[in-house]
Amino acid sequence: RKTLPEDHSSLASTYNNIGFAYKDTGDYSKALEFYDKALKIDEKTLLPNHPSLATSYNNIGGVYDNMGDYSKALEFYDKALKIEEKTLPPNHPSLAISYNNIGLMYDNMRDYSKALEFHDKALKIYEKTLPPNHPSLATSYNNIGLVYGRMGDYSKALEFYNKALKIQEKTLSPNPPSLAASYNNIGMAYSGMGDYSKALSFLEKTLAIFQKSLPPTHPHIKRALDNIDYVKKKM
Incomplete structure (x- = not known):
């Protein structure tokens, strides 16, 4: 069988694909292992401002982001940005x-x-x-x-x-979760300003959408009920 040299560019793309699959399943340490293999090849074989390097840095940044290691994610996102700003x-x-x-x-x-x-x-x-x-x-x-x-x-x-x-009101159907998130954000902002009746009307809209679109045990529903309860106690 034919084998490719360890730093062959098509190996980098295979490693990236495997990394992506592991990231998708939530196995972040495995994802990093394969993204890192791809990056090592890219760093050896590509010019320092090559777009594929930016993609590799973004991939690794995305995994650290999902792991909650924001300073490490920032480091890699920043490397990608430096290439993108030049190219x-x-x-x-x-x-x-x-x-x-x-x-x-x-x-x-x-x-x-x-x-x-x-x-x-x-x-x-x-x-x-x-x-x-x-x-x-x-x-x-x-x-x-x-x-x-x-x-x-x-x-x-x-x-x-x-x-x-x-x-969102112009472009989304009446009950999508992202509309609910906006109503929730607005409700909590009114709550922060002490305008509890306005807060309540938006938080109730949030709850109505979640109740139509999510299973009754979903944590978003519990959070919406908690927010409403918090505001009612303040009124």
Whole structure:
């Protein structure tokens, strides 16, 4: 049988595929092992700014992200971004995805000003390149709203949640879970501002969607009931 040399480029793509399969099943240490094998080949055989290297760094960052090791994920997302910034046009969607990933890592690490900086970069690309009702714009607005919410700036959070909601109400069917998440975010922002009756009306919308679309024992339903209970006690 024919065997390939250990650093053959087609082996890298096979290792990446195996890594992806392990990541899909939640076996993150195995996924890292194979992504790392692919990366070692890519680093030996490709130019330092090759797009496949950026993909490898993003793959590894994604696994660390899923494992909750956000500083390690950030390190790899950042390596990918450096290549993308050198090789892609400034409004390329891959750049927006990288800015968004990095923003989420900073958010998880509670570095909110950095999180906003990167989410804002992603948003600027989306606003320039996507139609005004595109779901990625809604996600971007929601991400920014969540950061403001964690900073305790509820009125700013509401501004972005409402932008997301306007898109979702136009583009989604009446009961999808992402609409419920937006209602929940808005409800919790009103709760943070002490406007409990408004909070309650949005949290009840959240619960109604979850009850229609999820099994009764789903943790989202319990969380929605807990949020409603919390707000009612405050009224």
